[in-house]
Amino acid sequence: MSGYDDVRKVRDQQGQDGNWDYTPYMRGLYNGLECALAIMEGRDPEYRDEPAGGYREARAVPIDPADPQNWPVPA
Secondary structure, three states: OOHHHHHHHHHHHHOOOOOOOOOHHHHHHHHHHHHHHHHHHOOOOOOOOOOOOOOHHHHOOOOOOOOHHHOOOOO
């Protein structure tokens, strides 16, 4: 596997919904990987803008870990 393939795999993983659109930092990480891959491939990068509905972090519903209903297994 070439360095291009390694960077592409990491960029593609970071580009999944729920990763790149969670916070501004995560979008910046995606765009940085896209920039690096574009340089390696000799093309213009295709940057992502802020998600239309806002970042997922701002839309996340906080959960109370003390509430047994939020536990991963039945109480």
